[in-house]
Amino acid sequence: MSGFFGLPSGPRDSGELLRLESGGPPRSHRRIDRAAVKSTSIALVSSVVFFGLLAVVVVNAPNWPAVQNYFFNSEIFDYSLPKVIDAFWVNVRLFLIAEVLILALALLLAVLRSLPGPVFFPLRLLATIYADVFRAIPGLLIIVLLGFGIPGLGIAGVPTDPFLYAVVALTLVYSAYVSEVYRAGIESIHPSQEAAARSLGLSRIQALRYVILPQAVRRVIPPLLNDFIGLQKDTILVSYIGVVEAFRESSIIESARFNSTPYVALALVFLVITIPLARFTDWLVARDRRRFLANAR
Amino acid sequence: MSGLAEARPESSASARPALEIAGLWKSFGQLTVLRGVDLTVAEHEVVCLIGSSGCGKSTLLRCVNLLEPIDAGRILVEGEEITAPGVDVNRMRRRIGIVFQSFNLFPHMSVLRNVTLAPQKATGKSRARAEADATELLERFGLADKRNEYPDRLSGGQQQRVAIVRALAMAPDLLLLDEITSALDPELVAEVLNVIRELARGGMTMVIATHEMGFARDVASRVCFLDGGVILEQGAPADMFSHPREARTQQFLERIIAAGRL
Numbered sequence: 298m299s300g301f302f303g304l305p306s307g308p309r310d311s312g313e314l315l316r317l318e319s320g321g322p323p324r325s326h327r328r329i330d331r332a333a334v335k336s337t338s339i340a341l342v343s344s345v346v347f348f349g350l351l352a353v354v355v356v357n358a359p360n361w362p363a364v365q366n367y368f369f370n371s372e373i374f375d376y377s378l379p380k381v382i383d384a385f386w387v388n389v390r391l392f393l394i395a396e397v398l399i400l401a402l403a404l405l406l407a408v409l410r411s412l413p414g415p416v417f418f419p420l421r422l423l424a425t426i427y428a429d430v431f432r433a434i435p436g437l438l439i440i441v442l443l444g445f446g447i448p449g450l451g452i453a454g455v456p457t458d459p460f461l462y463a464v465v466a467l468t469l470v471y472s473a474y475v476s477e478v479y480r481a482g483i484e485s486i487h488p489s490q491e492a493a494a495r496s497l498g499l500s501r502i503q504a505l506r507y508v509i510l511p512q513a514v515r516r517v518i519p520p521l522l523n524d525f526i527g528l529q530k531d532t533i534l535v536s537y538i539g540v541v542e543a544f545r546e547s548s549i550i551e552s553a554r555f556n557s558t559p560y561v562a563l564a565l566v567f568l569v570i571t572i573p574l575a576r577f578t579d580w581l582v583a584r585d586r587r588r589f590l591a592n593a594r
Numbered sequence: 595m596s597g598l599a600e601a602r603p604e605s606s607a608s609a610r611p612a613l614e615i616a617g618l619w620k621s622f623g624q625l626t627v628l629r630g631v632d633l634t635v636a637e638h639e640v641v642c643l644i645g646s647s648g649c650g651k652s653t654l655l656r657c658v659n660l661l662e663p664i665d666a667g668r669i670l671v672e673g674e675e676i677t678a679p680g681v682d683v684n685r686m687r688r689r690i691g692i693v694f695q696s697f698n699l700f701p702h703m704s705v706l707r708n709v710t711l712a713p714q715k716a717t718g719k720s721r722a723r724a725e726a727d728a729t730e731l732l733e734r735f736g737l738a739d740k741r742n743e744y745p746d747r748l749s750g751g752q753q754q755r756v757a758i759v760r761a762l763a764m765a766p767d768l769l770l771l772d773e774i775t776s777a778l779d780p781e782l783v784a785e786v787l788n789v790i791r792e793l794a795r796g797g798m799t800m801v802i803a804t805h806e807m808g809f810a811r812d813v814a815s816r817v818c819f820l821d822g823g824v825i826l827e828q829g830a831p832a833d834m835f836s837h838p839r840e841a842r843t844q845q846f847l848e849r850i851i852a853a854g855r856l
Contacts, residue, residue: 493698496659497712497764498688507711511702 370558377550377559384546385566388532391460391542395467395532396525402472407479408505424476431473437534440466444538463535471528478520482513519585522578526571533563610673612637612768612799613658618667620650620657627653629823630667635768638797642810642831645820646846651803652695654820655770658801659692672767688716691761692770695777697753699745705732705756706741709763717764724763731759735789751782755789762793769793771802775809787813807850811835819843 355361409417409424431439444462447455486509494504533544543566547559613635620628627650635641643651656662658669660676660683669677676686700708709728713719719727732738735755745753754774761769771790775783787809794800794813804810810817811831818828819840827840838844 489694489696489698490700492661493694493700494712495684496661496687496690496692497760498684498716499712500684500716503715507715508700512700515702 366556368557368561370556373550373554373556373558374562377547378562378565380550381543381547381559381562381566384541385543385563387460387540387542388529391463391467391532391535391540392525392529395464395471395528398464398468399471399475399528400521402468403475403479404510406472406476407483408510410476410480411483411505428473428476431470432477434470436467436470436531437537439470440534441537443469444535459535459539462538463532463540467528467531467535471524471531474524475521478517478524479513481520482517483509485516486512516585519578519582522574522581526574526578529571529574530567611635611670612639612672613801614668614670614673615654615658616668616670618654618657618669619665620653620662621665627823628657631820631823631825633818633825635799635801637799639815640794640798640800640802640813642814642817643801643803643820644805644807644810644817644846649820650823651820652772655692655772655801655803658768658770659690660687661692684716688712688764689767690770691764691766691768692772693754693757693761693774695773697745697750697757697777699753699757699760701745704742704744705737705748708745708756709760712760713763728759728763731762732756735759749782750778751785754778754782754786758786758789758793767799769798769800771800771804773803773805775804775806807835807847819846821846 358364406424406427409420410428412420440463443466444459447462448457490508490512491504494508495501499507533542536542536545536548539545543563547563550559551557611634613633615631615633618628618631619626631650631654633641633654643654645651653662657664664677667677668675671686671689674686675681676690700711703711706725706728709732710719710721710724713724713727714721729738729741732741735758737752737755737759740748740752740756745756748756758774774790775786778786783806787806790800790802790809791813802810802814814831816828817831817834818825819834819838819842820826821840821842827834827838827843834843835847838847
């Protein structure tokens with residue numbers, strides 16, 4: 298496996314690379330070890346020099362002390378981090394609920410769009426309009442329009458909980474993207490698979506359910522995860538309609554203390570949550586690519 | 595019952611042909627592939643379709659399996675018209691098995707699941723029953739030890755044998771084989787052809803599109819030469835291969851002999 302950041306992670310790996318490049322017999326392990334150590338140390342030294350220089354430039358900037366106090370105040374950081382984390386659970390809850398709904402709604406939309414024949418034209422049309430509309434309008438606008446608009450109608454019995462509208466808005470927006478991902482997956486399955494399923498007497502729906510979709514979904518897991526990284530971050534947009542989540546909490550502290558350090562604390566929380574997911578996605582993509590290459594051989 | 599022909603009682607009451615094709619036309623856009631094909635296949639008969647690449651052998655088989663809509667003509671299986679409007683396509687397809695050149699196994703399912711999927715979902719067999727029948731068939735074709743493998747772990751010959759078993763698991767009245775050895779390495783061809791020989795001995799009605807002339811001569815009860823979108827000439831293999839009447843057939847066979855394939 299190649300290393301997390303594209304660095305060679307061990308002798309075995311670079312040995313394979315060397316063999317591929319030279320096309321000759323495998324070289325001795327000592328040679329390989331030395332090559333790996335050499336490239337790793339070059340990467341290390343150049344990183345230290347680069348980031349060191351960057352730090353020197355920032356710290357010596359004319360207004361650095363003011364910026365440091367405004368964004369990196371350790372006393373305010375210690376005070377705000379626990380509160381921000383507490384509020385972040387609202388984001389997590391929002392994310393998890395919306396994700397399940399998105400996976401289901403998007404799948405339905407993708408299936409509707411892939412129905413063949415003139416009979417299903419109205420359904421295909423509706424699904425297409427849906428995808429176009431909700432990809433065209435910025436997510437924040439949808440959140441605001443739904444979150445203020447529907448409760449604003451004042452119809453009796455219509456719920457007013459902003460969390461509910463946050464879930465609905467994010468689900469509507471992200472389903473449009475995710476349905477396109479599903480659709481790409483469905484279209485990537487060779488028609489001979491459907492022919493094989495239909496030739497055995499399975500109906501169109503059964504062929505889709507047992508043969509096409511399981512393969513399509515497996516193929517689109519990496520791009521789906523990418524969309525969910527986006528969703529995770531977009532959960533802070535719902536603060537606009539009054540959901541007290543992590544961003545809202547940070548801005549409450551910010552206005553009380555006239556200091557932006559809580560935002561930095563929140564940024565750190567997102568880094569900690571999102572980077573593992575991004576790494577995992579990259580790893581899945583790399584693994585699929587290796588499998589594909591292995592099968593093509 | 596695993597649905598192999600030998601286990602099936604002789605249905606002498608129906609002297610109807612297993613398959614009857616009358617005036618079948620099929621075109622793809624501007625290209626007309628079939629120009630009025632007539633073909634009748636009796637029960638237990640093994641008919642081999644030969645002809646140059648692109649002559650319409652595969653298209654004919656795909657039409658019989660209703661995978662391609664036809665432009666004109668009629669197709670009857672055991673006397674029932676499968677091309678009639680309003681006919682239950684899924685029910686018809688269950689009676690007609692097809693095996694493709696490129697195997698088309700379901701890569702995300704084990705061998706066993708590949709074989710049991712349609713019996714369970716299309717005919718409503720219980721899982722236990724479907725698995726027992728599938729295991730019996732897999733054993734019969736030397737694949738019992740592969741039942742839990744996934745297709746990408748099998749050789750081409752094994753994959754094609756699984757595809758044959760998958761079609762047989764639906765107990766079809768008629769089996770269509772579409773150049774099933776063309777994608778195989780030469781040393782794997784024999785194991786697949788032997789399966790077909792065994793099915794022929796068992797009385798399975800088959801229509802086989804093939805480039806393997808030696809095999810056609812050996813296994814076919816009748817050979818049909820498809821040319822220009824029609825069946826130009828047909829007859830017993832011995833006659834067809836030694837004394838073809840039509841000039842086009844002679845040309846075709848000469849080329850095959852020159853290529854060392856007969």
